[in-house]
Amino acid sequence: MDESKSLPPLEEVEPLQEGYRWVAITAMLFAIGIILHTVSPNVGGVTPNWTIAMYSIVISMFNPKLSQAVGIGFIAGLTLVPSSKSAFPLGNIASELSGAILCCLVVKAMLAAGLGEWKLRPLVTGFLATMASGSVFTFILKLVLGLPLSVWVYAMLPVVAVIGLLNGLITFLLFAPVKRLFYAQEGRK
Amino acid sequence: MTAQIAIEKFYFAYKATPPGQVVLRDINLKVDKGSFTCLIGPSGAGKTTLCRAITGIVPFYMGGRYAGDVKVLGKSTKGQRVSDIAMHVGFIMEDYESQLVSLTAGEEVAFSLLNHGFKPEEVEKRVSWALEAVGLPGRETYRLDELSGGQRQRLLLASTLAVEPELIVLDEPVSAMDPDGAQSLYSLLASIHRRLGTTILAVEHRMDFLLPYVTDLIALKEGELLVADSFDAAAPVVYQDAELRPLLPTLWQMKLGLEERLGLRLGNWRSEEEAVEDLKRRGVRAKEGTGHVGS
Numbered sequence: 001m002d003e004s005k006s007l008p009p010l011e012e013v014e015p016l017q018e019g020y021r022w023v024a025i026t027a028m029l030f031a032i033g034i035i036l037h038t039v040s041p042n043v044g045g046v047t048p049n050w051t052i053a054m055y056s057i058v059i060s061m062f063n064p065k066l067s068q069a070v071g072i073g074f075i076a077g078l079t080l081v082p083s084s085k086s087a088f089p090l091g092n093i094a095s096e097l098s099g100a101i102l103c104c105l106v107v108k109a110m111l112a113a114g115l116g117e118w119k120l121r122p123l124v125t126g127f128l129a130t131m132a133s134g135s136v137f138t139f140i141l142k143l144v145l146g147l148p149l150s151v152w153v154y155a156m157l158p159v160v161a162v163i164g165l166l167n168g169l170i171t172f173l174l175f176a177p178v179k180r181l182f183y184a185q186e187g188r189k
Numbered sequence: 190m191t192a193q194i195a196i197e198k199f200y201f202a203y204k205a206t207p208p209g210q211v212v213l214r215d216i217n218l219k220v221d222k223g224s225f226t227c228l229i230g231p232s233g234a235g236k237t238t239l240c241r242a243i244t245g246i247v248p249f250y251m252g253g254r255y256a257g258d259v260k261v262l263g264k265s266t267k268g269q270r271v272s273d274i275a276m277h278v279g280f281i282m283e284d285y286e287s288q289l290v291s292l293t294a295g296e297e298v299a300f301s302l303l304n305h306g307f308k309p310e311e312v313e314k315r316v317s318w319a320l321e322a323v324g325l326p327g328r329e330t331y332r333l334d335e336l337s338g339g340q341r342q343r344l345l346l347a348s349t350l351a352v353e354p355e356l357i358v359l360d361e362p363v364s365a366m367d368p369d370g371a372q373s374l375y376s377l378l379a380s381i382h383r384r385l386g387t388t389i390l391a392v393e394h395r396m397d398f399l400l401p402y403v404t405d406l407i408a409l410k411e412g413e414l415l416v417a418d419s420f421d422a423a424a425p426v427v428y429q430d431a432e433l434r435p436l437l438p439t440l441w442q443m444k445l446g447l448e449e450r451l452g453l454r455l456g457n458w459r460s461e462e463e464a465v466e467d468l469k470r471r472g473v474r475a476k477e478g479t480g481h482v483g484s
Contacts, residue, residue: 007211008256010200015252016271 022062025182026072029054034079046162051076052099052133053170056126057178059103060171063111066104073100091140099133126171127164134160192260193356193388194220194243199257201238201247206254211412212238216257218407218417220390222355225382225402227420228392229427229436230409236392237283239409240360242266243390245274262355276305279349279357283364283392285342294320294336295329298348305352319351320344323377339370343377350381357381359391363398371398378402400438401459408433421457440464 033054040047055072058064064072077093084092103125110121138156142149199216206212213235220226230236241247245266248255259266262277282288291297298316307315320328323343328336336344342362349357359378363371375391379402382389393399406423408415410433416426427433428445435442444455444464453471458464 007200007209007214008198010202010211010254010256012254013248013252015204016250 021182022058022064022068025061025178026055026058026075029058029178030076030079034083037080038083046159046166048166048170049130049133049163050170051080051096052130053126053167053174055096055100056103056122056129056167056171057175059100059107059129060122060125060175061179061182063107064104066101069100069104070097073097076100086137086141088140088144091137091144094140095133095137098136099129102132103129120172122175123168123172125168127168130164130167131160134163191222192219193222193224193262194218194390195260196242197258197260199242199259200255201242202254203238204252204254211254213242214412216414218414220356220388220405220407222388223382223386224404225379225389225399226391226405226407227396227399227403228390228407228409229394229396229433230415231432231436233411234409235412236409237360240280240358240390240392243356243358244278244280245269245271246280272304275301275354276352277355279352279354281342281345281349281357281359281362283360283362285345285362288345288348289333289341292332293329294325294331294333294344294347297333297344298351301348302351315351319347322350322381323347339366339373342366342370342374346374346377353385354387356388356390359389361392361394363393363395368398371395375399375402394436396436396438397440400440408436 030051033050036050037047040050055076058072059069073096074093076099077096080092080096081089086092106125106128107121110116110118110124115121135157138152138160141147142152142156196216196218199213200211201213202211216239228236228239238247241251242259243261243266245259245261247253249266249269250271261274266274289297291300295316298319299312302312302315316329317326320326323346325331325336325340325343325347328340328344333341333344357378363374366374375398378389378391381387382402391399396403403420405418406420406427407417408423408427408430410430415430415433416423418426424437424441425445427437428442428449437445440458440461444458447453448455455471456463456467458467
């Protein structure tokens with residue numbers, strides 16, 4: 001459009017659709033995450049946690065309020081409980097709550113620091129969310145099974161870090177296509 | 190005539206539109222009740238955005254920056270919910286498949302009725318009426334994958350018709366159809382327009398299909414209104430614009446070209462038969478085998 005022509009004062013309207021869209025997208029991505037979680041093979045004791053990758057994408061895309069992130073984390077934890085093969089399945093609720101909350105805080109911090117357009121943002125959020133979630137989950141396991149601290153630090157946390165890297169990569173690779181898919185209709189960035 | 194749509198000094202920019210730019214600029218137009226209006230313009234002219242503005246999706250659902258007012262059926266879209274506007278304004282999007290949400294044809298038509306709070310017995314009556322109106326009688330139990338693309342498009346029209354809207358907005362409804370399918374859909378729309386008096390606004394690149402039925406024409410270019418008038422008055426204005434000229438019906442490009450070159454004043458043709466009759470009356474004959482005309 002011709003920029004030389006003057007414009008009257010324009011009124012800004014917030015999109016109403018965002019009020020519901022993030023809920024629908026979260027539900028859809030969780031469903032995809034559960035299916036992938038069920039069918040993903042375990043390679044050398046390492047399986048990517050698709051659910052964390054999915055909520056990292058949602059949180060990175062919508063920058064929800066902290067209370068909304070708590071909701072996302074709680075639902076994510078609940079979805080993992082039935083298919084969990086661990087000694088304490090309910091630990092998933094606490095771990096995913098931690099992951100979603102940390103992810104939300106990291107996204108807010110990055111946006112405040114002007115890193116909103118940084119391409120590696122999903123990789124960092126996916127990695128940190130998995131580290132938070134995995135650390136909490138394995139620490140609960142350590143407590144439940146009465147394992148020594150050294151087992152948690154030297155055996156469990158390195159595996160969490162590997163899965164974190166894997167999840168960060170998955171979040172990074174899926175973020176752009178998911179964003180394009182959901183914003184395709186209005187041509188938004 | 191009463192205006193079904195009245196747009197005044199309307200400007201709009203999406204959230205992602207760079208500051209200082211707009212997608213629609215200073216749009217002022219009226220669409221009369223009972224008219225069959227065609228909206229044309231090159232890609233990126235703002236046709237889809239204008240359709241969205243008429244249905245309240247822009248700016249109040251999608252967000253953005255705007256000035257001016259869009260009144261539909263006498264009421265400003267500001268402060269109205271998209272679902273309330275949808276009670277009176279049917280919208281068929283270019284990507285019509287994305288509007289289909291059910292498993293069977295009957296459920297699809299019933300979906301919008303149930304969402305609008307119609308009673309089950311009324312829903313049943315309207316579903317069979319709407320399917321019959323679009324030439325799909327008795328297909329209530331057909332699964333959507335049992336219907337062809339053209340039938341699915343008709344089904345969507347049935348879903349729109351079922352709520353008996355006063356206005357139907359169609360964004361390139363035949364873009365994915367072959368010429369026969371396109372002709373058939375527009376002939377169906379024209380019969381609905383005649384029988385029910387529904388106002389029709391259709392975005393169309395291939396105006397040839399619409400020529401027999403169109404009453405008014407709106408042309409947009411680079412987000413600005415070029416002309417909005419009766420078809421007979423607006424077409425010569427569009428013809429003067431080299432970029433928009435190919436969007437006119439072929440018959441009218443020929444008619445306006447002849448008028449310009451030969452200084453004639455030909456009739457307002459709506460079909461090839463009318464054109465041939467008019468030219469014969471004026472003593473214009475095709476030279477056999479040459480494709481040339483002479484008088």
